[in-house]
Amino acid sequence: MRIAVCLKQVPDPATVEVDPLTAALDTRRLLYIASPADTAALEVALQLAGAEGHVSALCVGPPAADAVLRLALAAGATEARRLWTPFLPLQAPAQTALLLAAWLQRGEAPDLVLCGTRSSDQGSGQLPALLAEFLEWPVVCDVTQITLEGDLARVQRRLDRGAREELEVRLPAVLAVEAGIARLRHASLTGLMRAERAAIPVSELDDLGLEPADLAFPAATTRMVTPPRPRTRPIFTPDSTRPAHERITQIITAGVTRKSGKVLEGPPDQMAEVVVEFLRERGFV
Amino acid sequence: MAFLSKEASLALVQRVHRLIGIKNGSTPHGAPQPRRQRSAPRPGAEHFDVIVVGAGPAGSAAALVAARAGLKVLLLERGEYPGSKNVSGAAFYGSAILNELIPNWWEQAPVERYLTRRVLAFMTAETSVAIDFRTTRFAEPPYNGFSILRPKFDRWFADQAVAAGAFLLNAAVVDEVLWEDDQVVGVRVRRDEGDLRADVVIACDGANSFLAKNAGLQREFHAHEMSLGVKEVLELDEGAIRERFHLHDNDGLAIEYIGAITEEVSGGGFLYTNRDSLSLGVIGQISSLAEHRRRPYELLETFKRHPSVAPLVRGGRVREYSAHVIPEAGWNMLPKLYTGGMLVAGDAAALCFVAGLYLEGINYAIQSGMAAGEAAVAAHQERDFSARSLARYVERLRARHVLTDFASYRHAPGLVNSPRLQNLYPELIAAGAEQVFRVNGGPKRKLLPIALDTLRRANISPVHVLQDAWQAGRSFGW
Known part of the structure; x- marks a missing residue:
């Protein structure tokens, strides 16, 4: 069983501070972690692959994102690779998916690609679908449970209002899991040391057979994300005519x-x- | 001063920790267990020449020295990164010492301001009398001291050790020391397959060191030997800091407060200027915190409301809040500093110099770390890691004036924490100063009658005054 897991490095929400006047983020104080849904995907991958399986961890990000890949190696991933290009725009699900797809289509393709349904920072939730589109594979998002039977995956998926949907998907496929469905294992000391010592290979556009022009996706750009307006809550006032x-x-x-x-x-x-x-x-x- | 049994003092420490709602800052493993069965490392454990536990100033200094000598060094840190767990008011006076290790270190290290102004303030509830020392001579390399922010500084310092060839492993909590015959031969990390072997283990795991106790080198502490420091970092505009504290570009000041700011609790306060923030906090002796049922953060609030502190911190936004225990008894709580295969350095060896005038720890941590690193290197040259070989660590500590400082100031902690020095004398100084400066139409008296009058009103026996004067002389004078 060959599984690829896509990981994203995100700011630790505990370190995010917003200036109340300017709404600017204080970036000096940020620390980075792996997105929780992605670490759940990693744990699911390690469980599905078992001892003899092959789990490769992928991350699109700058050199600092190596930390996320080391986390994966420490937990037991077979190999790790970072994909990067300085031409990447700030928020770029399409470009990220393109880089990942380009890497996955080289060499031996995995049987299954796992990732988080949405990242904890920008959370557009577009990556799984875009990746599946580039790979021309089926995709299921909001996955809460996966069982494999040969080249068939039985998948449970969360719908709104607590409803669940059960599906069967033929592999290869992209499955995007919910945060919290699995907790990443505690790495052994040997694993941790191995990960610290590992050199993380990097692939840039040339290695992936892409050109900077391929990264231009004019069709859709996110301009602004507004948080939902809080519901108005009536404040109770007693009837003033009463005693x-x-x-x-x-x-x-x-x-x-x-x-x-x-x-x-x-x-x-x-x-x-x-x-x-x-x-x-x-x-x- | 309440004298408490081992169990009671430990329970107190834990209770104070619970009271102020912090995670146990110094004992990552809860209560130190009574001496357990000694375990040996499992076969197949990886071997290092030196394992340093704790990537604080002592640990990084030791790792740096050992790695430069070409040894295979592992530096273990329990936090997510070096400095993530560290608390200190963060005035670092060891610039010249670190300069020996890393020439012109301030050019590359994340320092905040160089300290050219030291203030020692005696406080009562309404008054403060201060000695204000300022010199431009501390503004020239190698400088005298810097204000630093520990998460940044410790990370940088650990990186220097890594650059020298040490292997840094974060998120690794050490559970116990491993033995073979009467020799420490490694440590067990709280992870699967967590055994590691080493010729020399250097314990730099901070105040109330778990490792030193686990190896039977340190006794349990009494509550009156430990203090609890709580600290806040207040963000303040750089320009406001310069104006408020009368600073030029990048120079800074350190203020130490004695007296009413900690009310009846023995302790003191401090305030340091960083580039665009202030570090300030109070330190309270744990036994007296428990005795008076005071919570440290209440003291911190009282401190910030004091008329001479409030205008300094006005408008500051709290960015960090942290707490830590400080070993205060100095000479009297030094552990056995070495055993076969193991050395203890930094706060773990209680090398924290708290003596009223002085509030220093990081410089002694670095010095002891360097001494420990050198002792480990020398032991490797002879391939002898017995207690007798490692005893040279103590010689090096003496040569670096660490042990001699602690020995000559061994009476100071007791004096500084005595109730008269804590509250009565600051009040006398304030009352005396008030009489000197007040103009109310009465006769202008000379200083001696004012002093005698103040003493008489304080209802203090001359015998006590003489006793304290003798104590002060013995502690600081000769």
Whole structure:
């Protein structure tokens, strides 16, 4: 079983500080980690590959991203490779996918490509689909469970509102897993030392048979990401016409009152008048 | 001063840690266990000439010296990177010492400001009297001291050891020392296949060293021998710092406070200027923190509200908060510094010089690290790693004036932490100064009557004053 895992280096959210006035990130204080969904993918890959399997870890990033690949090597990945070009724009899922696909199409192709569904920093979630498109492979995102049966993968996928979908995918395929479905194993000391000593090979555009012009994707550019607007929450204010003790009761019960009803008795036309009066009072008619 | 049994003092340390809600800063393994069965390394463990545990100033200095001599050195760090776990007010006075190891080190190291101004302030709740020392002679290479930020500095220093050929391994917590006959032959790291062999293990794992205790070189500490420092880094505009502290371009100051800032708790405060931030904190003796049921962060808040501190820190944004234990008893808590196959250096050897006038640790850490590295190199030349061979470490510490400093100032910690020096004398100084400077239409008295009057009002017996004067003389004078 040959599995490739794509990893991304992201800022550790614990070190992200935003200036409240300018909304600028304080980049001097940032520390970097592997994106949590990607480390879950790595652990799943190591489990699926087993002892005799072959797991290669890939990362598109600058030299500092070697740390992520060393993490993978320490945990037990067979090999690691960093892909990089200075021509990469800042946020570039399409270009990243292109580099990864170019590498994966050279030499012996893996049976399975695993990655995180979305990175914890920019989180566009586009990479798995774009990668599958370049490879012309099937893709499943939001994966929570994978079992392999020959060249068939049984996959469980998370849908909205807690629903789950079970699918079968024929390999080779790209499977993008959710963060938190597996916790990366604690590396052994031997693994850690091996990873620290390993030289991480790098492939640039030339090695991948690409030109800088291939990286131009004018079709879609993300200009801005706005966080969802918080829902307006009505603030409870007690009815000021009520006496003080009732207002206090209203406040401490947070305005929750029991449902109450009123049973009318009498001749129909009188009851109809009361109902109309009730509705008029409350502005329904 | 409460005297506590071993168990009680340890429980106190842990309780104080819990009280202020920090992770146990100095004992990564919880309570040190009573001496356990000695384990031997498993077969197949990788061998190094020297393993240095802890990539702080002592560890990096030791690794650098040993690696330069061509030894195969492993530097183990429990944090994600060297410096990630380290706390210090971070005034570093060992510039000349480090210059010996790395010439003109300040040109490449991440330093904040060179310290040209030292202030020693005596405080009461409303008053402060300060000795303000300033010289341009400390603004010339090799400088006297620098303010530094430990995460950056320690990382840089460890990188120097790596550049010299040491192998740095982060995220490696050492669980125990490994033995063969009465000789330390390696360490066990808390990971699978975690055994490592070494001819010499140098323990630089910080205050309350787990390794020194595990190897039976250090006793348990008493709560009155340890202090807890809490520190904040406040971000402040560079221009504001220059104006507030009357600084030129890149010079800085260090202020040490004695007196009411720690209220009834024995301790002190400090404030250092960094490039665009301030490091400030309070240090409280653990036994007296527990005795008075004070939480260190409350003291820090009181300190920041003091009328002479508040205007200095106004508008600063808290960027970091950290806490650490400090071995304070000096000479009296030095461990056995070596055994067969193992040396102890830095804070792990309690080489922290806390004596009122002085608050130094990093310089002694580097010096002891260098001495340990040299001793390891010399031992390798003779291929003799017995306790007798490693005893030369102590000679080198003496030659570097480390042990002699601690020996000659051995009375200072007790004096500095005494209640009279902590609170009464600062109050007397403040009250005396107030009488000298106050103009209220009364007769202008001369200094001696004012001094005698102040002493009389303080209701302190002349015998105590003489005793303290003798103690002070013995500690600092001769």
